Amino acid sequence: MNILFYNNSFLWNNQSMVSLELAERFKKHKIFFLTCEETLFSCAANPKKIKNICKTCLINKDKTLKNLKKQNNFQELILNKKINYYKFNFKIKNFYQLKEIYYKNMPIGELVISQICDSEKSDYLPTEYILRNKDRILKELNSGIELFESAVSKINNFKIEKIYAWNGRRPSDGPVLFAAKYKRIPFKTFISNAPKKYYLGKGTKSHDLKEIKRLINIYSKYILKKNINLKKIYKNFILNKINNDIHKKNYGYQRINSKKGKKIGEKNYIVFFTSSAYEYAGFKDWDSKIYVDQYQAIKKIINDKRLRDTKIIIRWHPLLKIAGKIEKLRTEDIIKIKAKNVRHVRFDENISSYNILLNADKVITFGSTIVFEADYFKKPIISLTETPYDDLNFFYKASSHEEVINLIKKKINRKVSILPSTYAALIKNETFQFKLKKFNYKNNNYYFKNKKIISYTYLDRLRILISRIFHV
Structure with missing residues (x-):
């Protein structure tokens, strides 16, 4: 079998070692490594394409592949050194138009949004930004398309039968997986979350929501057949999350101890916990079916006259402290909206998220993992967007703004389900x-x-x- 590996993150040792580990699995097969030599317009480790960082990456690449190059079953394939960054002159006027750009069924617009939003630490790019940075966006689009075509060419010329590629959510890596899909050959994504540990997935990106849901559902069915104390596991999972211990060994939770801080000093309210999700920006599979984003959801809820008698607290995610200028401006614009029944707990305010949760009557989330703590403390939960936990059946999934208002206004009981504890077992x-x-x-x-x-x-x-300091 001819197997192609793609990894453009040789600056990150954890990721490089995964590709070597996988290559060691296939000693009896022909191994190809597709690599970049300052070809791509940007990458995860060097989004601004700083020359000396590219050079260091190339040095690391040669060191990493040194032993493989001695093997008879190994061959390095290098991307074309020249790319026409203006081959396709896409018309881009706003964020949503960029999101709709496809090339041979590859959502290249989504991949470019993911790269830029990650750089800007924002889940949205305003029209002014799009127009001001059109040249960069065009280069990102064409760089990704060239990577796709180059991967297709390598698949054809070297009769590649399977592909392993790192991450998949940017224009510097995702196109390789879409090339495999285009050629109808098996592929997998890989990503490392800690030294000596990694994940493999069957999606076109490591954040593929359908694939994540599939794996969670498979494990839930499996674990329910086992004779284990799920109640105890769930309790420990929640305590670890609250005390921040879970971050030392598990990927996916932000390193913020929300147990610390002052008490909220309020009662009889619903709370909206916002999310921080730069990594999911632009991906349609994570989009809400009823709101454009969480900012529109908050605006519509706090401006709805039917909720004037309902006390609402908006808990802004603490990670917004390190958000980019775009994201912070969007947050401040909503905080400025005056409503007597609404209180904003800012991202930089020293108030305990868990104290807010414990005193709330209901919890609204837009993808936040605090749904698990809310469930554990027996709070009714209303979810407004797509999440990996939708099939665990422990929250209300609203299908329209009208339903959201009804769920907020009427008395609802907490949805009781054993399934969240199976997710805790999965993490453990x-x-x-x-x-x-x-x-x-x-x-x-x-x-x-x-x-x-x-x-x-x-x-x-x-x-x-x-x-990085001097951009040289």
Whole structure:
């Protein structure tokens, strides 16, 4: 079998080691590594394409692939060095138009949004930004399309039968997976969340919502057949989340201890917990079916006259403290809206999220993982968007704004389900997480047969630091 690996993150040792680990699995097969030599317009590790960072990445790539290059079953394939960044002159006037740009069934517009929103730390790009940065956007689009076509060409020329590619959510990696899909050959995404650990997925990106739901549902059915104490597991899961211990070993939760802080000093209210989701920006599978985004949802709810007698607290996600200018301006615009029944708890306000939760009558979320704590503390939950937990049946999934208002106004009971505890068991057991078996990890370095794979020197680190500061 001819297997192609694609990884453009050689600056990140964890990700590089996963591709080597996977390659070690297929010693009896022909291995190809598709690599970049300053070709792509941007990538996750170097979004501004700073030359010295590209050079350091190339040095690391050669160090990483050194042992593989000695093997007879290995071949490195290099992307074309020249890209016409203006080959396709797409008409782009706003965020939503960009989102609709496809190329051979590849949602290249979504991938570009993901890259730029991640750089800007925002889940939205206003029209002024789009128009001001049209040149950059066109280059990102064409760079991704060139990567797609290059991958298709490699598949054809080298008779590739399977592809493994890193992450998949940007124009610098996703097109390789869409090329595999286009050619109807098997593919998988991989991503590392911690040293010696990684995930594999069958989606076109590591954040593929349909794939995440599928895996959660499979595990839920499996774990329910086992004789284990799910109640105890769920309790420990919630306590770990509250006390911040869960972050040391599990991927997906932000490192913020929301137990700290002052008490809210209010009673008889509903609370809207906002989310921080730059990584999911632009992806249609994560979109709400009733609101454009959480900002529109908040505006419509607090401006609805039918809720004038309902006390509402908006708890702005603490991570907005490090959000970009665009996101913060959107937040401030809503906070300025005056309504006697609405209180905003700002992202930089020292008030405990858990105290707010415990005193709430109902909880509204827009994808926040605080749904689990809300469920554990027996709160009725109203969800306004798509989430990985939709099939766990422990919250109300509104299908229209009218239904949202009705759920807020009328008395509703908490939805009782055992399924959230199966998700807790999934996290506890690191169910879909693989461990590196061929490589040892010690003192921030990886070793294969007691030989260091990458010697990431202080000079390398200094070069990258200087490059990022001075953009050289």
